[in-house]
Amino acid sequence: GQNIDQPTEMTATEGAIVQINCTYQTSGFNGLFWYQQHAGEAPTFLSYNVLDGLEEKGRFSSFLSRSKGYSYLLLKELQMKDSASYLCAVRDSNYQLIWGAGTKLIIKP
Amino acid sequence: IAGITQAPTSQILAAGRRMTLRCTQDMRHNAMYWYRQDLGLGLRLIHYSNTAGTTGKGEVPDGYSVSRANTDDFPLTLASAVPSQTSVYFCASSDGVGTGELFFGEGSRLTVL
Numbered sequence: 310g311q312n313i314d315q316p317t318e319m320t321a322t323e324g325a326i327v328q329i330n331c332t333y334q335t336s337g338f339n340g341l342f343w344y345q346q347h348a349g350e351a352p353t354f355l356s357y358n359v360l361d362g363l364e365e366k367g368r369f370s371s372f373l374s375r376s377k378g379y380s381y382l383l384l385k386e387l388q389m390k391d392s393a394s395y396l397c398a399v400r401d402s403n404y405q406l407i408w409g410a411g412t413k414l415i416i417k418p
Numbered sequence: 419i420a421g422i423t424q425a426p427t428s429q430i431l432a433a434g435r436r437m438t439l440r441c442t443q444d445m446r447h448n449a450m451y452w453y454r455q456d457l458g459l460g461l462r463l464i465h466y467s468n469t470a471g472t473t474g475k476g477e478v479p480d481g482y483s484v485s486r487a488n489t490d491d492f493p494l495t496l497a498s499a500v501p502s503q504t505s506v507y508f509c510a511s512s513d514g515v516g517t518g519e520l521f522f523g524e525g526s527r528l529t530v531l
Contacts, residue, residue, distance in 0.1 A: 313460065342519065351508060351522035352461075396461070405476075406520070408460030 311335045313409035315397050320415045321387055329382045329395050329412045337402025343371050343382045344396040346411065352396055356382070384414075392416045421445070424509050424523035431499050431530050439494045439526045441509035449512040450492040451520065452476075452484060454505040461508065467492055499530045 312334045321327040333341070340359040344352040358364055358373035358380060370383040382395055394411040401407055422443045431437050443450065448469045453461040463476030467486040481503060483495045496503055506527050510520040 354519040357517040
């Protein structure tokens with residue numbers, strides 16, 4: 310079966326750095342997405358990786374290793390507004406998205 | 419403001435009743451999707467449409483139906499609601515260009531009693 314694994318919850322301190330991991334087993338691979346979802350709101354797109362390596366976008370970076378079935382989202386200089394759930398999703402060989410259950414990130418002052 | 423509009427935002431429904439969740443987008447995206455989101459589970463695809471006039475079944479289609487008469491509208495119907503359909507429902511669209519990222523509506527919280 311297809312599976313996306315990510316930690317259920319993480320806690321970090323304002324101003325620090327946090328890394329959220331995502332491992333996947335899917336039928337084929339056509340890209341990996343990270344979305345941010347604040348409580349009670351819709352998911353919003355953060356990043357997309359299709360080739361191995363690091364994609365940097367401001368305070369957020371996303372890394373992909375296709376051979377290891379692994380990605381991480383790196384958040385730097387954490388702010389209170391970064392408190393949210395972070396969803397990992399992989400597009401499979403049928404171009405359908407397989408979603409992880411999300412990681413709830415709690416930022417403490 | 420361009421985007422996706424869902425209605426209603428919240429609804430309490432008696433079991434056995436029929437319910438239609440509406441979704442309209444003004445971005446002229448070809449692909450549209452309906453997901454449900456339940457605590458502890460990832461987003462699960464109910465139905466999708468790659469273009470107007472076509473629809474397909476997702477991971478959890480039973481008890482739901484959709485139609486895509488035009489590009490903008492993609493309603494989701496629960497013919498006879500059951501308590502297990504209590505969930506938050508998200509409509510999304512994609513233009514299929516570049517990354518093909520999804521744009522989501524604000525969600526419809528449905529409670530079936």
